[in-house]
Amino acid sequence: MDNNHALNTALASAREDYIASHPESWRQFSAAQQHLPGGNTRTVLFYEPFPLRITSGDGCKIRDVDGFEYVNFLGEYTAGLFGHNNQAIRDAVVQALDNGISLSGHCQDEARLAQLICNRFPSVDKVRFTNSGTEANMLAITAARHYTSRQSVMVFRGAYHGGLLSFAHGTNPVNAPFEYLIGTYNDIEKTRQMIRSHTADIACILVEPVQGAGGCIPASETFLQVLRDEAREARIVLIFDEIMTSRLAPAGMQGYYGIIPDMSTFGKYMGGGLSFGAFGGKSEIMDLFDPTHPESMPHAGTFNNNVLTMAAGVTALGSILTKSRLKALNSRGNELRSTLNRVAAQQGIPIQFTGLGSMIGIHATVNPITSIDDLEQSDDRIVELLFLDMLKSGFYFARRGFISLMLTIGDKEVTDLINAFEHFVRDRKSIISQD
Numbered sequence: 217m218d219n220n221h222a223l224n225t226a227l228a229s230a231r232e233d234y235i236a237s238h239p240e241s242w243r244q245f246s247a248a249q250q251h252l253p254g255g256n257t258r259t260v261l262f263y264e265p266f267p268l269r270i271t272s273g274d275g276c277k278i279r280d281v282d283g284f285e286y287v288n289f290l291g292e293y294t295a296g297l298f299g300h301n302n303q304a305i306r307d308a309v310v311q312a313l314d315n316g317i318s319l320s321g322h323c324q325d326e327a328r329l330a331q332l333i334c335n336r337f338p339s340v341d342k343v344r345f346t347n348s349g350t351e352a353n354m355l356a357i358t359a360a361r362h363y364t365s366r367q368s369v370m371v372f373r374g375a376y377h378g379g380l381l382s383f384a385h386g387t388n389p390v391n392a393p394f395e396y397l398i399g400t401y402n403d404i405e406k407t408r409q410m411i412r413s414h415t416a417d418i419a420c421i422l423v424e425p426v427q428g429a430g431g432c433i434p435a436s437e438t439f440l441q442v443l444r445d446e447a448r449e450a451r452i453v454l455i456f457d458e459i460m461t462s463r464l465a466p467a468g469m470q471g472y473y474g475i476i477p478d479m480s481t482f483g484k485y486m487g488g489g490l491s492f493g494a495f496g497g498k499s500e501i502m503d504l505f506d507p508t509h510p511e512s513m514p515h516a517g518t519f520n521n522n523v524l525t526m527a528a529g530v531t532a533l534g535s536i537l538t539k540s541r542l543k544a545l546n547s548r549g550n551e552l553r554s555t556l557n558r559v560a561a562q563q564g565i566p567i568q569f570t571g572l573g574s575m576i577g578i579h580a581t582v583n584p585i586t587s588i589d590d591l592e593q594s595d596d597r598i599v600e601l602l603f604l605d606m607l608k609s610g611f612y613f614a615r616r617g618f619i620s621l622m623l624t625i626g627d628k629e630v631t632d633l634i635n636a637f638e639h640f641v642r643d644r645k646s647i648i649s650q651d
């Protein structure tokens with residue numbers, strides 16, 4: 217049997233095994249399709265043949281409706297940083313509940329959380345809250361367009377800035393109807409040319425310092441510095457989407473490289489695991505939203521300052537996320553990535569782990585990866601086989617090949633994951649190795 221055929225056969229058998237061992241997930245998935253298109257209300261969670269239905273979580277573990285327990289290496293796509301039941305966050309939320317919800321006015325925690333964010337991130341003089349990262353980016357773009365009186369938004373292929381701002385394949389029919397210029401991530405010369413030939417039109421450059429959904433691909437420091445320099449020269453607003461990456465260093469990637477954008481957007485973990493988004497930046501831009509000014513721009517949102525998120529966020533940023541905890545988390549991620557890459561390289565299998573710190577991408581190619589274009593070579597069948605085998609061993613991560621570490625993941629879980637990967641490699645090497 218040639219490798220190609222053997223891989224197809226192994227994958228078909230792993231899928232059959234998955235179907236047979238998860239009858240209740242299948243039943244609930246089928247029933248949900250009656251009222252939710254595809255049984256789904258969040259596209260990223262869908263995968264073939266059907267996704268797991270999760271009942272509960274504790275620490276770093278989750279359980280599905282068929283009674284299986286997994287170590288959660290997905291960490292809610294970075295939003296679950298604090299694990300499933302952090303006591304301090306629970307206490308803050310319960311306290312907020314005790315004080316009553318939907319209070320119809322300003323609460324005290326919103327200014328506290330704003331102060332914590334401004335103190336932590338050098339680009340942020342002032343900040344505003346939203347309910348999601350998508351909204352934060354939409355508002356940052358709108359602010360930049362208003363501030364510059366220009367229209368176009370420069371982004372990069374492979375970027376994911378939210379449900380209405382998704383550039384995995386260039387444009388996307390659901391995207392908000394801004395005028396986009398789509399550059400090539402990490403390609404300094406092309407990017408410079410694009411900026412210089414559209415200077416008069418570009419309101420903002422929106423960039424993830426590490427592309428998350430696009431495959432966990434870090435921008436080079438030089439690329440980010442070129443964006444900084446070109447934007448300054450052309451009076452373009454540079455926006456760092458730090459919705460995922462702000463957890464990679466105490467002051468986010470802007471602090472890590474000392475490259476300070478004009479605006480930043482935040483989300484995910486920063487609300488302690490509850491719905492959250494924020495956009496902030498220089499006072500002269502953010503003051504466009506100051507309602508004490510007669511010409512100000514409105515920024516509405518019933519739940520922007522909801523008491524539960526505000527309380528959880530104050531505890532998350534103010535008490536839990538110390539510099540030392542973040543450093544330890546990201547060192548753990550760097551060590552895990554190097555070990556997994558070493559195992560793959562030693563055994564000659566075409567699997568590569570990308571990313572930075574506690575965010576790890578998994579790709580079935582050995583070619584260097586600097587933009588999403590390099591992922592065309594990745595054999596998704598291998599990523600799926602790894603996903604199914606690791607699930608069977610009790611480890612959960614994103615089907616597309618993405619890990620994000622939670623603070624509740626300890627040495628034992630990391631060692632167990634490495635052992636399970638070594639087991640996968642031994643088991644499957646003959647069908648996935650290149651020769």
Ligand SMILES: Cc1ncc(COP(=O)(O)O)c(C=O)c1O
Nearest residue numbers: 348349350376377378428459460
């Ligand atoms: C980099 C980045 N920006 C924006 C978003 C959108 O955030 P939300 O899902 O809260 O709308 C995401 C979500 O995955 C993200 O990863």
